[in-house]
Amino acid sequence: MTRDSYTAQKQKIEKEIQKLQKQALALQTKRRGPVVTSILRSMREYDITPDDIASAYNRKTSHVAKKAAAAGAPKRTVPPKYRNPKTGDTWTGRGKAPRWITAAESEGQQRDSFLIKP
Known part of the structure; x- marks a missing residue:
């Protein structure tokens, strides 16, 4: 052209x-x-x-x-509810579960075992 x-x-x-x-x-x-x-x-x-x-x-x-x-407006931050004891990674319990939680659950661990104690 x-x-x-x-x-x-x-x-x-x-x-x-x-x-x-x-x-x-x-x-x-x-x-x-x-x-x-x-x-x-x-x-x-x-x-x-x-x-x-x-x-x-x-x-x-x-x-x-x-x-x-x-x-x-800015959204308020949500404190983490779960912590990976090996890496220190945290998760609020909202949204899709992180890989470390799903991997641990597939190995037979309970999600409650990662709860952060108050």
């Missing part, structure tokens, strides 16, 4: 993308009108003010922001 044909194809694709974006915007604008009309009709019917909508919207977005902040 020559450079000219690549550039020409790229420009053709970009032009098509712009055309499709304009079509999408026109469709959105066309469909938005009746929705806005319906919302205004409902607001008048139930005496809802723009301030009511703004406060409800802010409550919803602040709730979402709180959830996002909580999700990003």
